[in-house]
Amino acid sequence: MDIDQIVKVHKALGDSTRYKIIQIIEKENSLCPAQLEGRLDGIPLSTLSHHLKQLSDCGILNSERQGTYIYYSLNEDIAKKFVPDLYDISIKPGKPKS
Numbered sequence: 157m158d159i160d161q162i163v164k165v166h167k168a169l170g171d172s173t174r175y176k177i178i179q180i181i182e183k184e185n186s187l188c189p190a191q192l193e194g195r196l197d198g199i200p201l202s203t204l205s206h207h208l209k210q211l212s213d214c215g216i217l218n219s220e221r222q223g224t225y226i227y228y229s230l231n232e233d234i235a236k237k238f239v240p241d242l243y244d245i246s247i248k249p250g251k252p253k254s
């Protein structure tokens with residue numbers, strides 16, 4: 157992974173909404189934007205699509221078209237490298253690690 161890609165990942169993860177998105181997708185495996193919208197209160201679908209594009213562009217999310225829908229899943233190799241806290245079961249969303 158080159159330095160530009162590393163910077164993209166860090167920029168994408170610098171937004172709390174994007175971090176919440178990857179937490180949800182990590183638990184659910186694969187979701188389309190409409191499914192995610194119901195789990196993220198108050199975020200319009202257009203904004204959610206922008207966040208998903210940022211996460212896909214940096215490589216932390218994979219996308220797969222199924223008919224008219226695009227489903228997003230976590231790229232586990234990138235996630236384990238840059239977001240190891242996702243895999244630490246002692247960390248709960250919104251609570252700092254002790």
